[in-house]
Amino acid sequence: MIPFRPPSDLRIRPARPDDAEALGTLWARAFPGERSAADRTESLLAGTDTYGGLDTCRVAELDGRMAGACRAYSLTLSLFGRPVPALGLGAVAVSPDARRRGIGAELCRDALRVGRERGDLVSVLYPFRVEFYRRMGWALAGAVERYRFPPEALPRFPERARARLLEPAERRPGVPELYRSLLPRRHGLLHRSERHWEQLDDPAVLVVGVGADSGGGALAAAAILESRRGRGGAGHALTVRELYASDPSSYRALLGWLSVQRDQWRSITLDALPGERLHQVLAEPRRPSRGARRGLWFESAVLLRGPMMRVIDLAGLAAHFGVRPGTRLEVADPEVPEQSGVWVADDEAGLQRTGEEPGNGALPIALLSGLVVSGELPGIRIPPPEFEPAMGLGDFDLLDTF
Ligand SMILES: CC(C)(COP(=O)(O)OP(=O)(O)OC[C@H]1O[C@@H](n2cnc3c(N)ncnc32)[C@H](O)[C@@H]1OP(=O)(O)O)[C@@H](O)C(=O)NCCC(=O)NCCS
Numbered sequence: 337m338i339p340f341r342p343p344s345d346l347r348i349r350p351a352r353p354d355d356a357e358a359l360g361t362l363w364a365r366a367f368p369g370e371r372s373a374a375d376r377t378e379s380l381l382a383g384t385d386t387y388g389g390l391d392t393c394r395v396a397e398l399d400g401r402m403a404g405a406c407r408a409y410s411l412t413l414s415l416f417g418r419p420v421p422a423l424g425l426g427a428v429a430v431s432p433d434a435r436r437r438g439i440g441a442e443l444c445r446d447a448l449r450v451g452r453e454r455g456d457l458v459s460v461l462y463p464f465r466v467e468f469y470r471r472m473g474w475a476l477a478g479a480v481e482r483y484r485f486p487p488e489a490l491p492r493f494p495e496r497a498r499a500r501l502l503e504p505a506e507r508r509p510g511v512p513e514l515y516r517s518l519l520p521r522r523h524g525l526l527h528r529s530e531r532h533w534e535q536l537d538d539p540a541v542l543v544v545g546v547g548a549d550s551g552g553g554a555l556a557a558a559a560i561l562e563s564r565r566g567r568g569g570a571g572h573a574l575t576v577r578e579l580y581a582s583d584p585s586s587y588r589a590l591l592g593w594l595s596v597q598r599d600q601w602r603s604i605t606l607d608a609l610p611g612e613r614l615h616q617v618l619a620e621p622r623r624p625s626r627g628a629r630r631g632l633w634f635e636s637a638v639l640l641r642g643p644m645m646r647v648i649d650l651a652g653l654a655a656h657f658g659v660r661p662g663t664r665l666e667v668a669d670p671e672v673p674e675q676s677g678v679w680v681a682d683d684e685a686g687l688q689r690t691g692e693e694p695g696n697g698a699l700p701i702a703l704l705s706g707l708v709v710s711g712e713l714p715g716i717r718i719p720p721p722e723f724e725p726a727m728g729l730g731d732f733d734l735l736d737t738f
Contacts (some may be wrong), residue, residue: 340680342438343398351393351405352564356380356404359393366429373644386531387411387738394446397437404430404439408447409738411529413460416711416719416730417520419527420656423451423459423648426738444472449646450631452672457653458708459646462737466644472671474644475706478524478732480607480615481637487574487598489619495546495585496592497555498636502543506553507536510545514555518580521725524643524732530737535560535577546581547587558579559590563601571602574587578735579606582726591617607640609731643734646705650675653708654687654716663715668698681715 360377364370383389387409396404410422425447430439451459463469464568466476502510512533519525535541547555559579566573574597581587594604603624608614615621615636624637647653650667659681669675678692707713708733718728 339358343441346403346439346442348443349395349397351390351395351579352455353381353390353395354446355395355402356390357404359395359405360493361681362402362405362429362431363427365432367427380408384531386529387426387736389530392447394443394450396443396446397435402431403434405429405457406443406447407472407719407738410454410456411460411728412732414519414522414527415456415458416523417601417723418657418720419519420458420653420721421454421456423447424461424738428464436518438469441472441575442678444469448646451648452674454471455649457647457656458705459648460643460734462642466641469644469646470702471477472646473701473705474646475671475709476641477641477645477706477709478734479610480640480642480733481615482607482640483609483618483621483625483637484605485618485620486709487595487601487604489621490591490595491588491596491617491619493588493592494657495589496596497695498589499544499546502545502558504537504539506545508533510553510555511536511543511560514558514574514582515580515696518582519724521723522580522733523719523723523725526734528736541577544590544593546586548582556583557586559594560670566602572600573603573605574601576604576606580600586726587727592625608637609729611729611731612727622662644730645668645674645698645709645732647701647708648672649691650679650704651687653718658717659687660713660715660717664712665704665715666692666694666698667701667704671703672701 337736344734356377359380363376364373381391392407394406394408395402407426407427409426411422413422428440428443432478437470534542542561543598544559545555548554548556560577560682562575562577564573564575579590621636629635661681661683663681667675667678676694680690681687700716704713708718711719
């Protein structure tokens with residue numbers, strides 16, 4: 337629990353059009369090296385940001401001046417294949433002169449209220465510091481293994497004959513349709529709007545598609561790739577931005593396509609889900625030019641721990657997925673007191689609070705959230721019985737960063 341209270345005259349409110357300039361400046365200062373202040377202001381006013389416009393911005397005011405801001409995006413998350421309304425918390429920023437007074441934490445509390453009021457069941461974010469958010473109830477939810485390897489380290493799977501480069505005009509609607517078809521079979525992916533797919537119109541981006549057996553324009557796998565000039569004569573490098581496949585054979589088709597690119601690209605960077613077990617197919621899953629740290633063991637991928645997730649409406653989540661009668665949960669959630677207490681499910685009426693105070697043994701909300709994301713919370717039917725993950729991948733894969 338955070339022991340400090342924010343300044344008593346702090347006010348948090350929705351953003352207005354006349355905040356756009358100050359918001360652009362605040363965020364450009366808080367996230368240097370990313371987009372400029374003018375660019376941020378312009379896209380706020382034009383409403384062209386991928387995850388929503390000014391209506392997603394919350395402003396913290398102190399003495400009539402902007403002291404901080406954040407974005408409370410309204411998202412739909414595929415939680416073990418089921419669509420769930422979710423609060424995406426992003427761009428939490430406090431002006432340099434107002435830091436360490438509890439304003440950042442208060443912006444997060446305010447976003448939790450906004451999310452609950454509009455019916456969000458969970459929240460997702462990318463942390464600047466895990467402990468800050470864990471203390472407020474979020475739990476680490478996902479991870480990727482970042483591999484860098486020469487193309488020939490991948491097997492030349494014969495299925496590669498099914499993969500081919502898609503011209504910009506051929507990419508839609510095939511790639512978005514493939515992504516949509518995977519939503520019921522994946523955990524963590526966001527439901528995307530058309531705006532998310534504008535990346536496909538960029539001719540500098542390479543898109544490889546694998547046709548589905550059913551023919552037509554349908555795809556069974558796709559990868560979005562970016563080519564980079566290597567440093568110091570290292571040759572060109574390829575980064576795999578996104579890769580999704582509906583079945584193992586189509587997945588192998590993409591890997592096989594990548595494997596024959598050795599004469600143009602000297603290295604490939606690929607973020608794989610731990611469940612993909614990429615190390616099983618790479619000829620040398622060893623990081624380039626690293627010695628052994630422990631006997632004959634070797635360094636391999638870098639583990640990138642990614643988004644965090646938090647339950648913000650436990651009763652709503654139980655109603656959405658179903659709960660086993662006889663379930664009893666004792667929960668401690670100081671940030672969302674409506675969730676703190678003893679919860680029981682006697683019958684079909686779902687999870688109800690008894691009015692008892694949570695005891696010392698109550699489950700902290702961050703731990704409960706971690707159990708939900710791994711499908712291990714007793715009582716609630718998560719994962720749902722119908723969930724059949726594509727390629728057996730149950731890993732939480734948010735993919736989008738915001
Ligand atoms: C990250 C950021 C938003 C934090 O904002 P902030 O208002 O300073 O955050 P808070 O004051 O709520 O909390 C920060 C710390 O100050 C402490 N604190 C809060 N009020 C305090 C007080 N009155 N006295 C002493 N310490 C206090 C908090 O307990 C917390 O401590 P911790 O180090 O144990 O976590 C701010 O530093 C920032 O804008 N950074 C750049 C942008 C960025 O990285 N954003 C995150 C995107 S996910």
